[in-house]
Amino acid sequence: MALLDSKIFHLPRKWMNEKAPPDRPYKPTTVEHAANVITNGIWIPFSIWGSFSLLHRSTNWPQLLVAVVYGVSIISIFTLSTVFHYTLFCRREGPIKEALHRCDRAMIYIFIAASYFPWLTLTRVPSEGLVAEMWWLIWVFASLGIIYQQIYHERFKWLETIFYLTIGVAPGLAFLSIDIPSIFKIQVGGALYILGVFFFKMDGRIPFAHAIWHFLGAIAACIHLLTVLETLYVEDPSVTEGLLKFEP
Numbered sequence: 634m635a636l637l638d639s640k641i642f643h644l645p646r647k648w649m650n651e652k653a654p655p656d657r658p659y660k661p662t663t664v665e666h667a668a669n670v671i672t673n674g675i676w677i678p679f680s681i682w683g684s685f686s687l688l689h690r691s692t693n694w695p696q697l698l699v700a701v702v703y704g705v706s707i708i709s710i711f712t713l714s715t716v717f718h719y720t721l722f723c724r725r726e727g728p729i730k731e732a733l734h735r736c737d738r739a740m741i742y743i744f745i746a747a748s749y750f751p752w753l754t755l756t757r758v759p760s761e762g763l764v765a766e767m768w769w770l771i772w773v774f775a776s777l778g779i780i781y782q783q784i785y786h787e788r789f790k791w792l793e794t795i796f797y798l799t800i801g802v803a804p805g806l807a808f809l810s811i812d813i814p815s816i817f818k819i820q821v822g823g824a825l826y827i828l829g830v831f832f833f834k835m836d837g838r839i840p841f842a843h844a845i846w847h848f849l850g851a852i853a854a855c856i857h858l859l860t861v862l863e864t865l866y867v868e869d870p871s872v873t874e875g876l877l878k879f880e881p
């Protein structure tokens with residue numbers, strides 16, 4: 634734990650502020666604030682393009698449902714986070730900042746569920762067992778996470794991180810029993826999220842830690858979105874023969 638309790642880099646104030654006490658949020662420097670805005674903002678156009686591609690390639694109702702749920706979630710997470718970090722950059726305090734902070738955190742739970750949603754909805758998951766139930770269970774987990782987070786907002790930060798990790802990883806374990814051709818890319822995205830969580834906890838110890846968390850999370854989200862597009866929204870049905878529950 635010594636690594637977590639000490640400052641890893643010793644740099645001028647411009648690049649990183651002191652680590653926050655346990656009951657207070659870290660105060661990023663101006664350049665860190667700017668990096669936090671940019672590292673989410675640049676992905677908004679990509680998420681819009683990806684969502685419209687999903688809609689455009691939908692040939693049945695389940696695909697359309699996934700396109701809407703997944704598309705809205707990915708656009709929302711980048712947009713909400715960008716707006717929230719912009720309010721921090723502008724040093725705005727008050728109820729709007731507080732509400733945006735809560736929404737930003739809640740959106741992570743929704744986005745985790747939404748990231749599993751295409752695979753659970755469109756592929757031939759087993760009709761019995763844990764994977765079969767995951768389609769609705771993942772939203773229950775996300776809802777419980779949001780309720781917890783709204784009640785104990787910023788109070789038990791490590792516990793909240795453990796919840797994010799559990800909700801993010803546990804449903805993925807159920808997938809190991811089914812044959813998904815793109816599983817490696819999905820796992821690479823998942824590994825980037827987990828690596829990102831390390832930086833999420835490194836405010837005040839590694840400069841730009843939060844921006845690095847954004848960046849790794851955004852790359853993971855892009856890998857997942859592109860994998861959904863190239864695996865579940867193919868124009869040639871023979872590519873995914875036997876994988877899709879609903880024939881295109």
Ligand SMILES: [Zn+2]
Nearest residue numbers: 669714843847
């Ligand atoms: Zn952020």
